[in-house]
Amino acid sequence: MTKADLIEEVSRVVEMTRKESEVIVEAIFDSIVRSLRTGDKIEIRGFGSFRTRQRQPRIGRNPKTGARVEVPAKKIPYFKPSKELKDVVNNSATPSAPPAPEPMANP
Numbered sequence: 001m002t003k004a005d006l007i008e009e010v011s012r013v014v015e016m017t018r019k020e021s022e023v024i025v026e027a028i029f030d031s032i033v034r035s036l037r038t039g040d041k042i043e044i045r046g047f048g049s050f051r052t053r054q055r056q057p058r059i060g061r062n063p064k065t066g067a068r069v070e071v072p073a074k075k076i077p078y079f080k081p082s083k084e085l086k087d088v089v090n091n092s093a094t095p096s097a098p099p100a101p102e103p104m105a106n107p
Helices: 003-014 018-037 083-091
Strands: 042-044 049-057 056-061 066-072 074-081
Touching: 003 018, 018 049, 049 066, 056 083
Parallel strands: none
Antiparallel strands: 042 049, 049 074, 056 066
């Protein structure tokens, strides 16, 4: 799914114009990015959490020349899915489908 697909889906579900949906999606993404830049953690219950991780400086290699290159320390965004999201992805075709009832045994 692309960002444009997400905007179209929001537009369809909430019955808004595409432009209004685009503003909503952009506001959500901007809020997440702004929070990560300031070092905050974002937690969306039932979906997952976003945070940053610090990478240490290291010595890498240029794949073309093989020369040693110093890679500086940096922060990287990290997403950790919730247990609920993992379960939905692994056990169900649709996220809103209730689990199938167990068949009753005949006595």
